[in-house]
Amino acid sequence: xxxxxxxxxxxxxxxxxxxxxxxxxxxxxxxxxxxxxxxxxxxxxxxxxxxxxxxxxxxxxxxxxxxxxxxxxxxxxxxxxxxxxxxxxxxxxxxxxxxxxxxxxxxxxxxxxxxxxxxxxxxxxxxxxxxxxxxxxxxxxxxxxxxxxxxxxxxxxxxxxxxxxxxxxxxxxxxxxxxxxxxxxxxxxxxxxxxxxxxxxxxxxxxxxxxxxxxxxxxxxxxxxxxxxxxxxxxxxxxxxxxxxxxxxxxxxx
Amino acid sequence: xxxxxxxxxxxxxxxxxxxxxxxxxxxxxxxxxxxxxxxxxxxxxxxxxxxxxxxxxxxxxxxxxxxxxxxxxxxxxxxxxxxxxxxxxxxxxxxxxxxx
Numbered sequence: 001x002x003x004x005x006x007x008x009x010x011x012x013x014x015x016x017x018x019x020x021x022x023x024x025x026x027x028x029x030x031x032x033x034x035x036x037x038x039x040x041x042x043x044x045x046x047x048x049x050x051x052x053x054x055x056x057x058x059x060x061x062x063x064x065x066x067x068x069x070x071x072x073x074x075x076x077x078x079x080x081x082x083x084x085x086x087x088x089x090x091x092x093x094x095x096x097x098x099x100x101x102x103x104x105x106x107x108x109x110x111x112x113x114x115x116x117x118x119x120x121x122x123x124x125x126x127x128x129x130x131x132x133x134x135x136x137x138x139x140x141x142x143x144x145x146x147x148x149x150x151x152x153x154x155x156x157x158x159x160x161x162x163x164x165x166x167x168x169x170x171x172x173x174x175x176x177x178x179x180x181x182x183x184x185x186x187x188x189x190x191x192x193x194x195x196x197x198x199x200x201x202x203x204x205x206x207x208x209x210x211x212x213x214x215x216x217x218x219x220x221x222x223x224x225x226x227x228x229x230x231x232x233x234x235x236x237x238x239x240x241x242x243x244x245x246x247x248x249x250x251x252x253x254x
Numbered sequence: 255x256x257x258x259x260x261x262x263x264x265x266x267x268x269x270x271x272x273x274x275x276x277x278x279x280x281x282x283x284x285x286x287x288x289x290x291x292x293x294x295x296x297x298x299x300x301x302x303x304x305x306x307x308x309x310x311x312x313x314x315x316x317x318x319x320x321x322x323x324x325x326x327x328x329x330x331x332x333x334x335x336x337x338x339x340x341x342x343x344x345x346x347x348x349x350x351x352x353x354x
Binding site: 001009016020028046049050060061064068069071072075076078079080084088091094095098100101104105106107109110113114117118121122123126129130132133138139141142144145146147148150151152154156158159163166167169171195199202203204206207210214217218220221222224225226228229 | 261262263278291292293301304313314323331332336343346347
């Protein structure tokens with residue numbers, strides 16, 4: 001067989017890369033529809049193998065195709081839309097599709113946490129900053145991309161490398177199926193079993209130090225964000241002028 | 255059902271899309287949104303490994319990834335506000351003078 005899975009994936013990725021290149025904002029924004037059509041064609045060609053197995057028993061192939069297509073197209077619009085507000089809203093769509101995929105992967109807690117943290121907290125912050133720093137009209141730096149050809153080529157090279165390895169693994173794992181072993185979920189009497197309970201048990205036993213470190217990291221980042229963006233409040237009473245020779249020694253950040 | 259390879263390729267595609275966005279966009283906020291897209295791909299990978307190796311540790315890594323993403327978003331947006339106050343623009347090219 002000359003045309004194996006890896007070659008087919010390369011063709012699909014090349015198609016998607018051309019579509020992405022046409023979609024990236026440029027001075028003369030033609031080829032937008034062509035790029036979108038090419039990208040959609042690439043996603044459809046990529047998903048044709050899972051889609052062929054939609055009727056197969058014991059699978060969520062239909063849901064996988066649907067949510068993957070939504071996630072990929074929404075992510076493509078995040079990186080190509082000329083208006084940052086729309087980028088952020090497309091990102092919400094991508095996050096919701098990814099959360100649905102996580103539910104398919106039986107990671108329910110992670111899926112809900114993803115929606116709450118991303119769509120609930122991070123995106124609101126992003127939108128807040130976008131509104132704060134909004135300029136009238138579409139500024140030039142939103143309408144032009146920086147080296148789109150090289151960036152798309154870098155993405156294509158990354159995908160080609162990963163997919164050749166993944167296809168190789170796929171072929172070898174077809175030959176010798178991996179025997180799955182349950183290591184992390186040791187059933188203890190009195191402790192409820194289940195995905196979320198197991199996750200909590202692992203977090204609180206094996207990874208308790210990492211969990212504490214994550215909490216400390218969040219605290220540090222909160223302090224850092226406040227220190228970075230705090231506004232210089234003017235003092236109530238006028239500061240007496242510094243003695244001659246000391247003026248200008250201390251440079252205020254603003 | 256879709257196997258591990260499908261999920262790995264999907265995660266890698268999301269990562270590559272974010273990479274292209276980070277390399278090519280000039281708006282600071284859109285650049286950081288692109289890094290969040292990259293995080294989505296990694297979270298899918300972690301959850302897929304957890305599912306197909308019957309091991310819950312992948313999901314634990316996914317949770318830590320969420321923590322890192324939140325930290326990164328907070329600091330990045332604080333920095334974006336700071337840079338916007340300094341130069342009055344979100345253009346990354348305005349800071350091209352910091353090139354080594």
